[in-house]
Amino acid sequence: MIAGPFYVIFGLVLAFTRPGFDLRRHSLSLLTLGDLGWLQRTNLILTGIMAVVAAFGMLRAIRNGRGLAMGVLVIVYGAGLVLSAIFGPDPVEGFPVGSAGGTFTLSGILHLLFGALGFLAIAVAAFAYSAWSRSVGARGRATGSIVLGLLVILGFVGGAALSSQPIGVLLLWVAVLAQFLWLGIASAHIYARSPHPLRSLR
Template sequence: MTDSSSALDRSAAVTRSLLGWGVVAGPFYIVVGLVLALTRPGFDLGRHALSLLTLGDLGWLQRGNLALTGLMALAAGVGMLRAIRNGRGLAMGVLVAVDGVALLLSAAVVPDPVAGFPPGAHGGVVTGSGILHLVFGALGFLAITAASVAHGAWSRGIGDLRAATVSFALGAIVILGFFAGAALATSPVGIALLWLAVLAQFAWLALASAQVYRWSPHPVLALRT
């Protein structure tokens, strides 16, 4: 007589849990950011980049948002490293972890004020903190772009051509949106492009994390006695 039971693979469960944070990170960051943008006096979504919310008396709220999102991205990167231990998958995990670190660093150094935000600011001042914030932001977007290429190649290798195409497309949107948006950051068009890059970044992270999650072994192992 055969009897079925199950056992939990704790390593697989941890890996899947870490990957789940890659799905949560984007919605968390965007929802919290929008709530702050709509409630902070003087902030204009059409003229101000979301990173400016790190400035002012309540700037710690957006810095916390960036830091928590960075930790989630870092967790997703570790999950990818645990799930795929070689080749393009390894590169993807490392690059996502780099994006997480870049978000943490962006929370630690704030951008320069612009005219109108925080209220009373005139803008036009360039500081070391502002430059570093931009550098860390660029590092994160570059890391995600490279990760999308690695993920696209990995997806193609396992026969998932649709995921590969979406990954390549989102990576292109991230890099083009960020650099074009940064160049036009003082205009509504530039802000819209930056938003597009942010949305594409987190859309890619969610899709890649979900795909690797499904691809990973299920933590519940069937046993027969």
């Protein structure tokens, strides 16, 4: 439940304090570059670990096919965050300071690949959660989860396609906030229905 707020607050603090970084033009993943890039890499890794911990909670709490799907997919998502930290993006014009952009490296390609895999995984996890929510009578949560899953996919695809424009950065923010909102809501809901770690939901 704290993974999203942790990542966003940590990332925004870096965004407002790193020279040359412009929230209107640059995605948060670019903060992994430069001398202080280790701070954002740490942010990504810690957030990924928190997501994996949440995934194991889902696997323990919902011991059926939907729980398995959610857990595995959120593990993939968490791993994607960690791998995105290890393989940083390519520099863009203006960031890090003095960069002209326009370069393409294996690390940059892998960063995009792992990022795409993570976004897709958590979106599909939202759809699996929607099916489970409907099965336990939480129809409002089921509908909201579908909406958030679609926002993740559309935000990421649109953001990737328009990454060089402010609208692209805005769409990426939509995807980021939607994924963390879903993870927090789903974690809180599942925990509320299974407060004891040995209790299972079917």
